[in-house]
Amino acid sequence: MKKDGIIYTILFSFTATFLVVLILGFAYQSTSKKVSDHAGLINRKVILSAFGYEVTDENRINQDYSSIIKTVEIDGIEIYVTEKDGSLYFGKKFAGNGLWGTITGVIAVNSTADEIYGFKILSHNETPGLGARIEEKWFLDQMKNEAIGPSGISLNRNGSGKGDTDKSNSSIDAITGATQTSVFISRIINNEIKILKKIAGKLK
Amino acid sequence: MTPLVSPLALFFASIFTSNILLANFLGMCSFISISRDFNSSRGLGLAVTVVLSVTSIVNWFVLKYILIPFDLLYLRFIVFIIVIAAVVQILEMIIERISQNLYMTLGIFLPLITVNCAILGVVLFIDIRNYSLVQTFFYGVGSGLGWWLAIVLLAAIREKVDKAPVPAGLKGIGITLITIGFMAMAFVGFSGMINVQ
Amino acid sequence: MNNNSAFKILKENLWWNNPVFIQVLGICSALAVTNNMTNTLTMGLGVTFVTGFSSFTISLIKNMIPRKVRMIIQTLIIAFYVIIVDIILKAYLPDISKALGPYVGLIITNCIIMGRAEAFAQANKPFISLWDGLSSGAGYLSVLLSIAFIRELLGFGTLFGYRIMPQGFMTWTIMIMAPSAFFVLAVFIWIGKTLQMKTGDRK
Numbered sequence: 001m002k003k004d005g006i007i008y009t010i011l012f013s014f015t016a017t018f019l020v021v022l023i024l025g026f027a028y029q030s031t032s033k034k035v036s037d038h039a040g041l042i043n044r045k046v047i048l049s050a051f052g053y054e055v056t057d058e059n060r061i062n063q064d065y066s067s068i069i070k071t072v073e074i075d076g077i078e079i080y081v082t083e084k085d086g087s088l089y090f091g092k093k094f095a096g097n098g099l100w101g102t103i104t105g106v107i108a109v110n111s112t113a114d115e116i117y118g119f120k121i122l123s124h125n126e127t128p129g130l131g132a133r134i135e136e137k138w139f140l141d142q143m144k145n146e147a148i149g150p151s152g153i154s155l156n157r158n159g160s161g162k163g164d165t166d167k168s169n170s171s172i173d174a175i176t177g178a179t180q181t182s183v184f185i186s187r188i189i190n191n192e193i194k195i196l197k198k199i200a201g202k203l204k
Numbered sequence: 205m206t207p208l209v210s211p212l213a214l215f216f217a218s219i220f221t222s223n224i225l226l227a228n229f230l231g232m233c234s235f236i237s238i239s240r241d242f243n244s245s246r247g248l249g250l251a252v253t254v255v256l257s258v259t260s261i262v263n264w265f266v267l268k269y270i271l272i273p274f275d276l277l278y279l280r281f282i283v284f285i286i287v288i289a290a291v292v293q294i295l296e297m298i299i300e301r302i303s304q305n306l307y308m309t310l311g312i313f314l315p316l317i318t319v320n321c322a323i324l325g326v327v328l329f330i331d332i333r334n335y336s337l338v339q340t341f342f343y344g345v346g347s348g349l350g351w352w353l354a355i356v357l358l359a360a361i362r363e364k365v366d367k368a369p370v371p372a373g374l375k376g377i378g379i380t381l382i383t384i385g386f387m388a389m390a391f392v393g394f395s396g397m398i399n400v401q
Numbered sequence: 402m403n404n405n406s407a408f409k410i411l412k413e414n415l416w417w418n419n420p421v422f423i424q425v426l427g428i429c430s431a432l433a434v435t436n437n438m439t440n441t442l443t444m445g446l447g448v449t450f451v452t453g454f455s456s457f458t459i460s461l462i463k464n465m466i467p468r469k470v471r472m473i474i475q476t477l478i479i480a481f482y483v484i485i486v487d488i489i490l491k492a493y494l495p496d497i498s499k500a501l502g503p504y505v506g507l508i509i510t511n512c513i514i515m516g517r518a519e520a521f522a523q524a525n526k527p528f529i530s531l532w533d534g535l536s537s538g539a540g541y542l543s544v545l546l547s548i549a550f551i552r553e554l555l556g557f558g559t560l561f562g563y564r565i566m567p568q569g570f571m572t573w574t575i576m577i578m579a580p581s582a583f584f585v586l587a588v589f590i591w592i593g594k595t596l597q598m599k600t601g602d603r604k
Contacts, residue, residue: 004467004468004469008467009467009469009470012465012466012467012470012474013467013470013473013474016474016477016478017477020282020477020478020480020481021279023481024278024279024481024484024485024488025278027485027488028278028488031488031489031491031492034492035491035492035495038492038495039495042495099217100222100329100333101332101333101334101335102333102334123499125332125333125502127222127227130577130578132500176574177574177577177578226579227579228433228579229428229429229432229433229579229582230429230433230507231429232428232429232432233426233428233429233512236428278484278487278488279484280506281480281483281484281487281506281509282477282480282481282484284506285476285480285509285510286473286476289473289476319510319512319515320510321429321507321510321511324506324507324509324510325429325503325507325510328502328503328506328507329503331503332502332503371591371595372594372595372598373590373591373592373593373594373595373598374587374590374591374594377587377590378587378590378591378594379587381583381584381586381587381590382583382584382587384583385580385581385582385583385584385587386580388579388580388583389580392578392579392580
């Protein structure tokens with residue numbers, strides 16, 4: 001067969017594409033269960049950590065999760081509830097706008113929804129090194145036990161960039177160089193607080 | 205869940221504050237080699253804008269109606285790049301039929317574009333950020349215009365810089381990179397102006 | 402494979418003809434991921450793997466590829482290896498895969514890979530092509546790591562995520578942001594070229 005002939009060209013292209021797709025399909029199938037298992041694991045890990053349980057042993061996550069977190073449905077929203085030292089805490093997953101796309105995560109509050117209990121990020125598409133720093137511990141720890149004011153949480157754009165440690169002022173520091181993303185985060189928090197306040201009344 | 209980032213904000217952000225070239229570094233290879241000449245820069249910039257606008261829309265449909273329903277997302281790199289190559293080829297044919305003049309200015313740049321990472325990059329961002337069709341359109345066009353703006357600006361600056369006395373080791377690429385660095389800083393400065401609401 | 406020529410290729414790709422600072426290829430991704438050592442290392446290894454094996458494969462079947470579809474077949478082979486890297490990262494290193502985002506896919510358009518395929522693999526035997534690809538990747542990786550070293554150290558005060566600088570160290574936010582990537586790379590090119598000029602001809 002002639003190498004530059006049309007039949008050879010088509011046959012060759014077809015065989016090459018077929019082989020490539022076949023191998024890739026196989027590789028994908030054989031790893032897809034691992035990927036989805038891992039996604040579920042991360043999901044539960046983030047929910048646990050929003051309630052203040054840091055589980056480092058991956059083998060224990062599923063077990064701990066089912067013993068600690070209870071799931072109820074209120075107003076069609078999935079609510080996670082846990083009891084710790086005699087007090088009740090509850091939270092939900094959120095999905096809100098970031099600068100570049102959806103930011104998802106888990107927010108937890110105390111039973112009367114006047115104090116944030118925990119705030120964790122599940123996924124985001126912010127700029128690496130800038131907006132992506134919303135995942136850093138110092139930023140997220142600002143939210144922990146932060147009192148919720150009458151107008152929610154405010155954002156301090158001129159903070160130290162190291163985090164606001166005053167838990168009673170209902171204010172968090174923005175990330176230096178990523179003010180936009182910080183604004184979106186504070187907007188998400190305030191939106192979620194409104195929803196959680198409504199739910200707090202219906203929680204037994 | 206589709207994020208509701210306003211398309212207009214996305215449009216301006218992709219031209220200025222998050223310029224595909226200066227903030228995400230996409231399409232650097234041809235950017236550096238072509239910006240030596242002002243007229244070619246204009247031509248390539250226009251070509252990139254056109255191709256980006258078309259491919260981002262086409263790939264969005266491929267993504268939503270073929271890749272996602274058939275669970276073929278893992279093949280997306282191959283599919284996107286083939287779609288881009290095909291669109292470029294078709295555009296080349298259309299332009300050749302419509303206007304010889306336009307073909308002379310754009311034609312030579314089109315093959316270069318298939319391997320321009322800005323085109324593939326924008327599509328991958330659209331996939332990862334899960335944009336709607338309207339957002340895709342504005343993001344695609346905005347990124348193209350941003351790329352165009354950046355290369356034309358750089359070409360204009362380079363015409364002057366090439367005549368300046370620069371240390372031998374820094375000549376050519378070195379000083380160009382520093383120029384791009386300053387441009388990137390200037391573009392970051394726009395972030396105060398555009399408030400993405 | 403002849404040891405002498407293998408060593409020559411290594412020297413050529415790591416220093417005299419370094420893909421990043423002499424040929425200025427593939428710097429899209431070079432700049433984007435270098436504010437963090439871990440991501441840089443993963444990305445660099447990915448590029449090295451893809452360059453090596455696509456050069457090998459292309460060289461292996463170069464006589465069978467019809468002329469008309471040469472470019473598209475090369476792209477197909479490159480994309481194949483990139484997807485393999487993507488699948489491996491997703492399954493075994495999900496955190497890094499998330500952090501790299503679209504940049505894994507952009508390995509496809511990394512000009513180094515296509516460049517090596519066209520310039521070397523087309524005309525040479527498979528194993529020497531593999532070696533050429535791997536060493537080009539290593540040249541790329543080494544420059545990227547040096548840039549990332551400076552950017553992460555000054556930008557975050559850390560290396561591979563571990564704190565190196567003392568607690569009171571004032572981090573340089575500019576180092577995390579885009580412009581610094583250009584400056585650091587420019588300084589590297591400056592130093593590299595000046596050194597090459599000083600040491601004279603490569604022979």
